[in-house]
Amino acid sequence: MTSVLARTALSHRICTGIPRKQLGSLIAELAVPWMARQDSRLRERRGHDRLRAEGGGPGHQLVFTDRVIATLVVLRFQLPHVALGVLYGVDRSIITRAVHEIRPLLAVRGFAVPGESGSRLRTLADVFAHADARGVELRLDGTEIRVRRPRAGKPGRRAFISGKMRQNTKKATVITDEKGRTLWTGAIRPGRMHDQMAVNTERIGDLFDRFPTVKAKIDSGYRGLAKRFPDQLQAPPKRPGKDAPASYVTQWAQARKQQSSERICVEHANAEHKQWRTLQRYIGRREHYDDTRLAIAGLVSDRTAMR
Structure with missing residues (x-):
């Protein structure tokens, strides 16, 4: 199964617990704080500002949209990370890292x-x-x-x-x-x-x-x-x-x-x-x-x- 097919199937409200329209709004809401955390983490690891233009270097094996969807599925069904890794064609550690990145952002959203x-x-x-x-x-x-x-x-x-x-x-x-x-x-x-x-x-x-x-x-x-x-x-x-x-x-x-x-x-x-x-x-x-x-x-x- 390709990541596109996995995204299509797992983005259904039965899997995520929220309608697709609301899912799109949620992804847009979380994108800014996620990018800010990523930039802060990378800058702290490098010890200085980035030298290459944005977009340079290796890309993510799991794009941001799939990270949000995978986290929602884990919260919804407590599905093993290995199973989601098989669906997306990535290693289990990629899913685990995605959940650890997205879950705190969901927790601080409020009500x-x-x-x-x-x-x-x-x-x-x-x-x-x-x-x-x-x-x-x-x-x-x-x-x-x-x-x-x-x-x-x-x-x-x-x-x-x-x-x-x-x-x-x-x-x-x-x-x-x-x-x-x-x-x-x-x-x-x-x-x-x-x-x-x-x-x-x-x-x-x-x-x-x-x-x-x-x-x-x-x-x-x-x-x-x-x-x-x-x-x-x-x-x-x-x-x-x-x-x-x-x-x-x-x-x-x-x-x-x-x-x-x-x-x-x-x-x-x-x-x-x-x-x-x-x-x-x-x-x-x-x-x-x-x-x-x-x-x-x-x-x-x-x-x-x-x-």
């Missing part, structure tokens, strides 16, 4: 703003400013992904063991709007850390102080935040005691169901992220997980922003 083409949210403060300006009610939720177990004897090995899943995981916090459109993913921490502690490391309490009009619906894992900001955060009602009257139990069940139905959209957003095979169970190196998570979440936000 699309619904109804505002060209605007992106990159920090948690950006999300709160957007919610404050547009009157958006946020939804917060934590999600965990299984990762490789650290080698025996490595310091901090137990930090990845999740108390909920009893597996080695990394967790991330996802924030959406009322329609389940991804606005931010971050606070990526080892699985043993509690959901509320993870967002506290991002100083979310200070942001609620700065933006007193921003409100959010959360699950019981953030009940401490709800106690601190009762007018801004709504957590599920506490379960009544065993000796509570039946009418009170019925009222509690109805309130809990109502709060759950209003918060379920963030669970649907998590499910959209995990449609990408890489986030169903991550088998790559843990040091690359953060970039992988952010890259996929940013691509998903591009699609959900159009809803």
Whole structure:
């Protein structure tokens, strides 16, 4: 199979997870920062500016467009790099190098703003400013992904063991709007850390102080935040005691169901992220997980922003 045939087949939205029209826009968006990084890397290696005109010297075995497509396929299906190398007729190391070049560029893109083409949210403060300006009610939720177990004897090995899943995981916090459109993913921490502690490391309490009009619906894992900001955060009602009257139990069940139905959209957003095979169970190196998570979440936000 030639590289042209591989590009034609792999550029389909089934393989990349995004339509071809959006793929073209993404390639154009990433071309400038990729060239800047390449020039910086080459200049650092040479120790001086280039002496030959641009275009001189050997060309890339895998052109930039194919590098982006190969990276998207790896993120989408966690396909072995050797298999993609066979399709493109290059060595496995070429695919690996392409993924390492493109994945960080995807990770720093940020998240699309619904109804505002060209605007992106990159920090948690950006999300709160957007919610404050547009009157958006946020939804917060934590999600965990299984990762490789650290080698025996490595310091901090137990930090990845999740108390909920009893597996080695990394967790991330996802924030959406009322329609389940991804606005931010971050606070990526080892699985043993509690959901509320993870967002506290991002100083979310200070942001609620700065933006007193921003409100959010959360699950019981953030009940401490709800106690601190009762007018801004709504957590599920506490379960009544065993000796509570039946009418009170019925009222509690109805309130809990109502709060759950209003918060379920963030669970649907998590499910959209995990449609990408890489986030169903991550088998790559843990040091690359953060970039992988952010890259996929940013691509998903591009699609959900159009809803």
